[in-house]
Amino acid sequence: MECPPELVLFVVNRTEEGGLLRSTGHTETETRRVMVDYLDNRSSQNSELWLEGIATLENLRDKNAIIKYRQSVPIDQWLVARPSIDSPVCIEFDHAVAYWEQRVDAGDEIDLDISWSVRLFDRADLNEDGVVDAADFGLLLQGWGNAGTPADINQDGIVNGVDLGWLFERWSN
Numbered sequence: 001m002e003c004p005p006e007l008v009l010f011v012v013n014r015t016e017e018g019g020l021l022r023s024t025g026h027t028e029t030e031t032r033r034v035m036v037d038y039l040d041n042r043s044s045q046n047s048e049l050w051l052e053g054i055a056t057l058e059n060l061r062d063k064n065a066i067i068k069y070r071q072s073v074p075i076d077q078w079l080v081a082r083p084s085i086d087s088p089v090c091i092e093f094d095h096a097v098a099y100w101e102q103r104v105d106a107g108d109e110i111d112l113d114i115s116w117s118v119r120l121f122d123r124a125d126l127n128e129d130g131v132v133d134a135a136d137f138g139l140l141l142q143g144w145g146n147a148g149t150p151a152d153i154n155q156d157g158i159v160n161g162v163d164l165g166w167l168f169e170r171w172s173n
Helices: 134-142 161-169
Strands: 012-017 020-028 032-040 048-059 065-074 079-082 089-092 095-104 109-113 116-122
Touching (some): 032 065, 048 065, 089 116
Antiparallel strands (some): 012 020, 032 048, 048 109, 065 095, 089 095
């Protein structure tokens, strides 16, 4: 799925709560107001990145409108995110991006559940079994010299010795 373009940016205040990040913020234009409150594990990503929260969308117009909400969370450069098929999340470079469109009646506000999660794999874990090992080494060798394969770990356009070095760097104990 291709990620939607960026929307209006707004300031979000973040505080740490027990190793998790609480984010709150809002933005307002002449036509709409958006307030968010969510908790996520971006600072402690392991095998899953998740976010739980609510966005309150308020339509300030005198007619019904579609209000869009887009959210972007950075992902560690060594990790690859795999959203589920029914997820509102797409992957854009090193970010997980979630997107919603919601119809809101004139003058009304709604609470939108903006919770989501994605599975995370080490970029060198080519078969996504949770470890970087000989099976991944075999997949890297199968892709050797080719472009556009997951074995291009550093994403420079070709599977080569640089990718082999990265794989060995990430080898599981």
